[in-house]
Amino acid sequence: MSSEATVQGAPVTARVAGFIDHLRLNDFSVGPAETQQALRVIETVGATDRAQVRQSLKSLLTGRHEEWERFDDLFEAYWFARGRERKGKASQNQHQRASASTPSIWSDHLPDSAASGLGDTRRGGSDEETAGEAAGRVVASTQKALAKADLRHVADPDEIAEAERLAYRLAKAMRYRLSRRYRIAADGPKLDLRRTIRSNIAHGGEPITLVNRARPDKPVRIVVLLDVSGSMKLYSRFFLQFVKGLVCEWIDADAYLFHTRLIRVTDALKDKDTVKAMTRLALMAEGFGGGTRLGECLRVFNDRYARRALNSRTVFVILSDGYDTGSPDLLAGELKRLRKRVRRIVWLNPLLGWRDYEPVTAAMAAALPLVDHFAAANTLEALRQIEGDLARL
């Protein structure tokens, strides 16, 4: 492999540095220190055995499961130019670099198709299906991006501010102290007798250093699942703002989009630049306007994310109209699994605000008995009204 590198005239060091750069563009947390270590590894392992070098570098340069899974593709793509997305090779490479470093400037001026290429063409080499499920990494082709709903129109400052404020207030309403247990706290109101005695053994039992305790103020964790399927089209833009507000303002919030697949979007939403965040989301919400498979998405959530995302202080919010093309039994089963893990399940349904609407769809009927709070969410006004209800939950 490195023989190939030297044949091309570039010294190994530069090629390896380039590889680290390539990984960094693909969201690996690696730096110059890793370049040196990588060189050292290649030196010790010997550059003759490709599989060996790949495995060694994999162990050295990855740090989490997602990276571990993507590494092989990225390795192949860089050293052998075999990435699936790399038809344009060198010229595209330049573009990727430029777009990665100056995204916010471009996104305001480029037409939708070009802007939505941002940040995602650089994820060359990972396949669409797996990428979609791994923390919102989606490779989208330009044609699809053209057909995609343009989320940037909602970037009206007043509306954003309002939605975010509201999200925060709702989150606050759901916040309550769940902890009955006391923990050590420097300025807690009560004396922790046991620990005081323990820590004063060194003073011969004289209580010189006092240890206080208090009830920790543990904010609830909020996990939101937002339906972005066709039937929700009118509302999903607004709800995205709402969810973004929640994720940015709340300490402990996690957000997912779903239509026929489930995508984690927390990281994308945390982007301070709203336009950029929305563009990234538009890419992720690929399949916007498709059907909903709520049950299956919940299963993916339960299998994949639940263990990490949920705890007993979690309020689980589903924003969906309940028009589900999957089987209601599956949905009910998954909701039951979910109930065991979370504190509350809140279902916000925009259709509920319509006159004469009855939650009679099979999915809604199956889900209702398992949901702790079911409320309308078609206007800001309606959302404001549920604030009080949530506080009582």
Added chain:
Amino acid sequence: MTAITDLKDRLAAVHYVADDTLATALQLALTLKRPLLLEGEAGVGKTEIAKALSAILDARLIRLQCYEGLDANAAIYEWNYQRQLLAIKASEHEQASAAEIEKHIFSEDYLLRRPLLEAISQDRSPVLLIDEIDRADEEFEAYLLEILSDFQITIPELGTVTATSIPHVILTSNGTRELSDALRRRCLYAYVEFPGPERELAIILSHMPDIEERLAVQVARFVRALRKEDLEKAPGIAETLDWAAALTGLGVTALDQDLATVQQSLICLLKTEADAKAVTKEVTSRLVGTAA
């Protein structure tokens, strides 16, 4: 590469069947003297790796089991207050000056070494297993960073203890909490998967040399197929071994020979009520069909 195959052979000798990826990661951790972080589902044999490593290196295994609320006292060192008090009492008649007493009671004799301090003060490099690091608090992770990068511990009363030998550190995580980037960057990383049927067969044969080979093959295939079913808790390698032992104990020589017994013995593999209900007789017979 010979070093890797060599390592694999040595691991196999102590009944640990490693694949290439894992062996490479281990080899690299040994050569670079860097900690190795292992992640993977429960039951894929992460902890066993450390035990196997200590066996082949003939090194002491020092284990630190992490839990919520683990603090420096329990992980690094603590003064033996009771002994110190007794020593003070005892020296009251000896007319020793306060400074002397202080020097005496804050000597190494009165230091209780907890796993981390123990690990860096060995003459020969031990294997330090920090198990389920994701259960410990983030504060503890921060403590660990200093120790893992510099291999030294500062005790205010004694001064800095520098490692006499660098331990081989293995950290395991089940992914119940996201670990910090700082910790990840200091470690080599390997994700341990469930073994493929060949490797699982090798594991069964390695642990139970007396088992009928035909049964072992079927067990490996059956468990492989079972893991693909939609289970809450996929059976780990230890469960496979239990099951193989149970089947041999029950006198089963082939899975398709006695379905009722096989069904009953599945309690070795299925550890939740929902899973036990999900794998009905029909499912079992289908799986046996694919395994046979």
